[in-house]
Amino acid sequence: MTYSGAVKVGGPADVHELQDLMISKVAVGAMNNNAYLLRCRATGEQLLIDAAADAETLLTLIGDDGIASVVTTHQHGDHWQALGRIVEVTGPHTYAGRYDAEGIPVPTDVPVEDGDTIKVGRVSLTARHLVGHTPGSIALIYDDPHGHPHVFTGDCLFPGGVGNTWKDPKAFASLIDDVESKIFDQLSDETWVYPGHGNDTTLGAERPHLQEWRERGW
Template identity: 80%
Template sequence: MTYTGAVTVGGPADVHELTDLMISKVAVGPMDNNAYLLRCRATGAQLLVDAAAEPQTLLSLIGEDGVESVVTTHRHGDHWSALAEVAGSTGARTYAGKEDAEGIPVPTDVLVEDGDVITVGEVELTARHLVGHTPGSIALVYDDPHGHPHVFTGDCLFPGGVGNTHQDPEAFTRLLTDVETKLFGRLPDETWVYPGHGADTTLGAERPHLAEWRARGW
């Protein structure tokens, strides 16, 4: 079946099958968060992006093969509320942005900085530090050697705009500048975007609206 990224709380995962990587997207409540399970096809190693909520849903998605790593995109509670149980049940290594780790009440094993590489089996993900939604938000970029890139943006980029900066003009300007520079400035239009909530998009679909976002201020 063709991947769409359209998932609902309580519904099944949608699976994006790439040559070297399988990406399973699931929605969990109560805040309609997305969690993403990445599986290296060569080794079977797995990594979870955001243990957001519903630990049993996430553990069922992970299955008997376990998960080696859990990456938390940022420190807001709706993105880590299942982290203690998932990490405790699986022994997974925990990752978070260096500037956000102190706001996550589960110990962070690896403090992530801009440009750091996180591996899942033979697959490499590059972290991009994006400031504004929180001080230490990170996006993860998978530059697929067989196709276009894929980026997991947490709450920093959605269809229609960047993440909430709580009407702080300085934070908004910083976030949009980081997103423009580190994502739009480095990646092609075909790049698939997997956000922390809601539907997926592509950089190409959003790129024409960057000036509009900056003008409106949110």
């Protein structure tokens, strides 16, 4: 089946099968958060992005193989409600942006800096620090050697705009500058975007609107 990235709470995961990596997307919780399970096809090692809510749904998705690591994209509570339970059951290493780690009640084993590499089996992800939605939000980039890049943006980039900065001009300027310089300027139009809520998009679909976003201020 063709991956669409359209999921709903209580519904099945949608699976994006790449040559080296399987990406399973599921929607959880009252705020329709997306959680992503990444599985290295060569080793079977798994990594979870955002243990947002509904721990039992996530544990079912993870299955008997467990996870080696879990990455929290930022400190907002709707992105870590199930983290304590997931850590208790599966015992993974925990990762979060250095400047958001203190806002996450489950201890962060590895505070992440801009440009750090996080591995899942033989697959490498590059963390980019995007400031504005929170002080320490991170995105994860998988530059697929067999195709186009894939980027997990948390709440920093969605179809139609960047994340909420609550009408703070400085926070908005910081976020859109980081998203433009570290995501749009570095990655191709074919790059697939997996956001923290809602449907997926591509950089090519969003790129023509960057100036419009700047002018409207959100």
